[in-house]
Amino acid sequence: MDELIRLDALGAGGPYHSRSRLTITELTGTPVAELSLVPRLFVQRTMAALREARTLPAHERATALARSGRLFATGVVDGIPAEEYQHIVSRVSGMPITVVRSATAGIGRRAGEAYRTTRYARPQGAVDDWRDPLTRNGQAVWTRRGDVFAVHAAGNHPGVHTLWLEALALGYRVAVRPSRREPFTPHRLITALRESGFGDDQVVLLPTDYAVADDVIRDADLAMVYGGEEVVNKYGNDVRVLPQGPGRSKILLTGHDWESHLGTLVDSVSAFGGTACVNTTAVFVEGDPAPVAEAVAERLSAIPSLPPEDDGAVLPVQPVADAHAIEKYLLDHVNGATPVLGGDGVVDDLGDGSAVLRPAVFRVDRPDAPQTGIELSFPCVWFAPWSRADGVEPLRNTLVLTAITDDDGLVDHLVEDPSIRNVYLGDTPTYLMPPWVPHDSYLGEFLMRTKGVIRT
Template sequence: MAHIPIIRPGGIYTSRDREMLFTLQGEPFSELSQTPPLLLTRIINELMAAPTQPLEERIAAIKRAGRIFAEETVAGESPEEYCRNCVQVSGLPLSIMQRSLAEMASFMQAIESEVQAQKPHGAIHAPKNIAEVDIAALWVPRGKTLAVVAPGNHPMTHVSWIQALAFGYHVAVRPGRREPFTPLRLIQSLLLAGLHPGHLAYLPCSHRSVESMIEAADLAIVYGNESTVERYQGQRDVLVRGPGHSKILVEQDLLPSHLLQTLVEAIAADGGVRCTNASTLLLHERRKGIALELARRLADLPLLPTTHPHACLPVMPVEQARKIRAFIDQVGADAQDLTASFTTNPPIVEFDDGTAVLRPAVLQCTSNKHPSFGAELPFPCIWVAPWHVEEGLEPLRHSLTLTLLTERETLIQEALLDQSIRRVCWGMGSSFSTIPGLPHDGYVGQFLMEVKTLIHFKGNV
């Protein structure tokens, strides 16, 4: 059975305290070393004491690591083996994992332009020889060490801490239990590519130990659910990333076929597990036909095991699927699942190996005031309700991505000025994907970096 170790600046460490990882079928798959609290603090101190590699070398290493991650055998694991390992424990379709290899490599290849896009125009990076500077606004890190409590829903969530490495941080990653293989492979690829070992640590640990990790580091990025957001919201040294609650408003009379298909992708791309996938659709009160056509198209998505070449939906243990569907039936008892009219498939399709896939759901409610309206679930599930002009922006707030199919420019302006809306898409496009150089949820550099003035009075020191 494979064992996943702790990685620290001094090398690999194997803990006697281990956690078992299981496949979707409930079979033991690998053991994950657990980092005790005292060791966590010691490793963070090791990161703090390590030298910071020059910017040019870090950038070059990240670029090389992107190719290694996507194309080479790393620690005895080929890219295909990595994808299959992730599939066995996470339930993401193999096709999504394979596609993410190229997506991650592309991001890492473009890391230099990504960093430059975030730098304020009036500032510069601190040069190697600071004595050469007369007067300058320097863009510098707010700290040295960064703790990352990583998620496991999709490989591309890890780009935030890759950017932190480019900014000069020494990063400790606590992998998500759902899928710990992506951050492990990324760290191994970065070390092979020449990133200084003092910049990285891979620290699997219990939920109770997470707090010790956050307290020991200068700054932290924490991914989690609503309770995680409530716990850390407002802390200047913690950037918290919670559910996306992404929304779409359609005020147009009719949508052509290609826009309807784009709407399907906004909900179901990458299995509907990304925080940018829409979970709420608000329709002008006279646009109900759009919801029916959307339900028909989502009902056509194949319900297949993860390794099938046409699989596009997440697979999970049967009991987990039943709990999710029971939640929908309970909180959405007065909502109509429109997909049921367009398929003979049941809400849960169970496979012989103890796993299941949930049929996409289009849940039509009579009002967007429904207490569970917009609940975000780990599969393509969209809550649909009427939108009235007099409601304005209010039901559209608190969105990571807000897509607006409307000609009301005042509504666009209001959305751009609303602090609870992080990204606005005017018109229908690939709202579920990222665009190089543009922020996902604000620039990570806004949190990690700051501008300081240096005035060098030469000859007077």
């Protein structure tokens, strides 16, 4: 690529090419794009413009979202065809190209469905508009908690950009601060939204340095922030902010028929290259976890090491230095766990400055071992023993828990536990995310409220 891709900020007055720019490189260190970073004053003026903007009528929002989804997934956006966009994202992020293609199609579908899927969160007794005939005798009206919604996006998977589309569908004006790791997806999506009917003052892209990032949150009514444990600790007590932290998704196997579920175990660990919050990072086995861990390790070890743009790629790729840093973190935290796969390292150098992160499987000797809470950006899973006497405690603080069990009483406890956000039963992979099932509750539960209206 001879000329760098220009990723301008997308402000309320249109694209903005700033003097401060960040060079985005692919895995080998070759520059591929320049991302404009906006200063604090630009953020403040843009957020003020969003606050003053008029919300589009609901039918116009639904139409524009559907149109933008088709354009994003299959069209030419800002001069870049969908296939070229997918190749760039794969080479920059190290995500397998098949994952990027699937995510592209998924974002297109979710944009088209965004207005309809917000309906799942609306209380059954509420209506959308105070003019509804039901309000004559008194009714709940579903209303926004604010007007401006901010997103600090992650770069681990393009699919993180499906969720905030629901805020647009509900009438919020949206500001996205993209990840420096992968800004191509939000830039393409917001450009497609603008080309499909949303005004420049309805949805903006605000790349910033770290010093200005909090201004985007401060100047919004509500916000959603992705990140690790430090993000949860920073924003966990702010009622205006919805943190999206580690998933620590788990599988619980009770009984003895684990062989018939082996495919689900392997897929739950390795889907999306193991980079998503819904990938399984710990498996709890009633009885001896060793044979299950060995069978999963055998399957994972057969996955080939390939460049991410190869159609057969399954595993994520990182620059060699970054891959070794992740490997070091893993090996520094083994702390007595028994290696089944990856104990000697997980870095497979491709010889071009990039390296595949190969799967890791470890066994721990107790269900409350701290390693079961470790979540890394590649297929890495910890196997632990579990018994009925251990109860729910080791399974807590989980985004998705797949429970393969016939114990209805246990399921009652899992569903009732507030720290387990989703419970999947039987041979169901943890990464399954149909749009009608909440991810971490429905986003609409955070964005909206009911307001009583009585008119005569």
